[in-house]
Amino acid sequence: MKEESPKAIFYALAANLGIAICKFAAAAFTGSGSMFAEAIHSTADCGNQLLLLFGLREARKPASPLHPMGGGREINFYSLLVALLLFFVGGAFSVYEGVHRLFAREPLQYAYVALVVLGVSVVLETLSLWGAVKEIRKSHPDKHLWRWFRETRESELLVVAGEDIAALAGLAIAFVAVLLTMVTGNPVYDALGSIGVGVLLMVIAWLVAREVKSMIVGESASPEVRRAIETHLRGRSEIRSIINMITLQWGRHVVVAVQAEMIDYASGRAMVDAINVIEADLQEAFPQVRWVFFEPDVPRV
Incomplete structure (x- = not known):
């Protein structure tokens, strides 16, 4: 925005x-x-x-x-x-x-x-x-x-x-x-x-x-922005599936909270590095996204 x-x-x-x-x-x-x-x-x-x-x-x-x-x-x-x-x-x-x-x-x-x-x-x-x-x-x-x-x-x-x-x-x-x-x-x-x-x-x-x-x-980001963010995240090779995603419009900026299942990594540090890359790439693609809260998780049966 x-x-x-x-x-x-x-x-x-x-x-x-x-x-x-x-x-x-x-x-x-x-x-x-x-x-x-x-x-x-x-x-x-x-x-x-x-x-x-x-x-x-x-x-x-x-x-x-x-x-x-x-x-x-x-x-x-x-x-x-x-x-x-x-x-x-x-x-x-x-x-x-x-x-x-x-x-x-x-x-x-x-x-x-x-x-x-x-x-x-x-x-x-x-x-x-x-x-x-x-x-x-x-x-x-x-x-x-x-x-x-x-x-x-x-x-x-x-x-x-x-x-x-x-x-x-x-x-x-x-x-x-x-x-x-x-x-x-x-x-x-x-x-x-x-x-x-x-x-x-x-x-x-x-x-x-x-x-x-x-x-x-408190409203989410506009429908088209939310869809674009979700599509962007689903296209990441590091992410196996999106479990949940919440967006919140904060003035001119957007807060994004993501709960996602990640692919298998050799270590926790490797997963953290992957998440950092995802967050940086998301903020580059969507400059209005100022805060990203990313939680790796597994789907609950």
């Missing part, structure tokens, strides 16, 4: 910062609840990207007596924080704002300004999503997005892609809500748009949080 690349996060941060400024100005100018909900969403996203960058830095902590495998999994913790913030700050607040405006029925002014800002935001969010998809395609060129979402072990990229998809869908909802309000003169559509954006954000946040929680609990 490649080293941490924050490019997608920087794309998203730059896009959301510009979008948030435009949306707050448009919300103040037009009085649009949908626009204000979108502005809060973009502001929350900026904070989320800063959290992810901090998490990537923490994940590079070296091994210590307290954390013998380093801080690689810290990024999962910060990714979960981002998902929770997306749910509460982005989603719940947008729903609250929409419900409030259902009762307040505040008129929408200069709706065309809101539509222009939403259109510009769509362009910027599309560029941000393009940056995230570009990073995804570097390592998974043939995997469709939903399968990648379910199988990826890159929590920070998962969060960025989820945010961008939620943002684009939310912008579409807000655009339709403002347009309907402008055409009909009924501010209820604008309030419903804000509620719709909030519900969408909470659904996306829940999906992201579910995936990140699984990473925190």
Whole structure:
């Protein structure tokens, strides 16, 4: 697996910062609840990207007596924080704002300004999503997005892609809500748009949080990596059979524990030397494999 690349996060941060400024100005100018909900969403996203960058830095902590495998999994913790913030700050607040405006029925002014800002935001969010998809395609060129979402072990990229998809869908909802309000003169559509954006954000946040929680609990390496490692080991002439193999994703790195039946050796030292060669060769073939625990054994009848 490649080293941490924050490019997608920087794309998203730059896009959301510009979008948030435009949306707050448009919300103040037009009085649009949908626009204000979108502005809060973009502001929350900026904070989320800063959290992810901090998490990537923490994940590079070296091994210590307290954390013998380093801080690689810290990024999962910060990714979960981002998902929770997306749910509460982005989603719940947008729903609250929409419900409030259902009762307040505040008129929408200069709706065309809101539509222009939403259109510009769509362009910027599309560029941000393009940056995230570009990073995804570097390592998974043939995997469709939903399968990648379910199988990826890159929590920070998962969060960025989820945010961008939620943002684009939310912008579409807000655009339709403002347009309907402008055409009909009924501010209820604008309030419903804000509620719709909030519900969408909470659904996306829940999906992201579910995936990140699984990473925190402890997931194996991705299915294709695990299969490739097992195939590599089964092809070693020193190994008679693989009894059991466990992989564990640890941030950007992988832990491999192997229980295998070895061929006959003249001495224990000869077997140890053979195991050392197997481990070194495995780490050369799979640079992401940082730790290998190898146990020679015999199959239990």
